[in-house]
Amino acid sequence: MSDFENLTGNDKELQEFLMIEKQKAQVNAQIHEFNEICWEKCIGKPSTKLDHATETCLSNCVDRFIDTSLLITQRFAQMLQKQSSGGM
Amino acid sequence: MAHTTVDKGEIMDQVKQQIAVANAQELLTQMTTKCFKKCVNKPGTSLDASEQKCVSLCMDRFMDSWNLISRTYGQRLQREQSNM
Numbered sequence: 001m002s003d004f005e006n007l008t009g010n011d012k013e014l015q016e017f018l019m020i021e022k023q024k025a026q027v028n029a030q031i032h033e034f035n036e037i038c039w040e041k042c043i044g045k046p047s048t049k050l051d052h053a054t055e056t057c058l059s060n061c062v063d064r065f066i067d068t069s070l071l072i073t074q075r076f077a078q079m080l081q082k083q084s085s086g087g088m
Numbered sequence: 089m090a091h092t093t094v095d096k097g098e099i100m101d102q103v104k105q106q107i108a109v110a111n112a113q114e115l116l117t118q119m120t121t122k123c124f125k126k127c128v129n130k131p132g133t134s135l136d137a138s139e140q141k142c143v144s145l146c147m148d149r150f151m152d153s154w155n156l157i158s159r160t161y162g163q164r165l166q167r168e169q170s171n172m
Contacts, residue, residue: 017100025107027161032114034157035150039122043153046126046146050153058153062160 034062119150 042057050058127142128135135143 011096014096014099018103021103021107025111027165028111029114031154031158031161032118034161035154036118036122038157039150039153043126043149046123046142046149048145050149050156055156058156059160062157063164066164 034065037065038062115154119147122150123147 038058038061041061042054044054123143123146126146127139
């Protein structure tokens with residue numbers, strides 16, 4: 001919310017609106033990123049429709065990417081913990 | 089500087105429009121890159137009929153892909169939220 005205080009003054013409605021639009025834009029940006037990555041992994045030669053295997057690949061790609069991101073976040077936190085408790 | 093009600097509505101509409109335009113630009117940029125890669129393998133002196141057809145199919149498949157990914161992501165977000 002404080003991001004927009006300088007732009008909007010004390011206007012609550014405007015602050016909320018901007019926050020929601022920002023979230024929507026972030027979701028869209030994420031979809032663009034997934035589409036870019038998963039297109040490379042799943043699409044062969046463009047034809048008259050997406051066949052079932054391709055659709056499954058695209059759908060799995062999104063979920064596995066998110067799983068990967070969660071796994072890396074978890075493991076990285078563990079790595080940091082080990083460093084601070086064991087090493088120094 | 090005080091906002092009148094009309095000003096605020098206009099601001100909100102303009103913001104929404106600019107975001108929509110930015111989204112469309114990103115879509116077009118990616119679509120162009122992806123479909124060029126898929127369809128134009130040996131650039132000649134013009135786009136031949138098969139290349140044009142490929143680009144046309146590619147554009148439609150790109151939108152299909154975008155929509156499917158959008159749905160999958162939305163469903164995943166909902167699942168994560170209901171798990172919290």
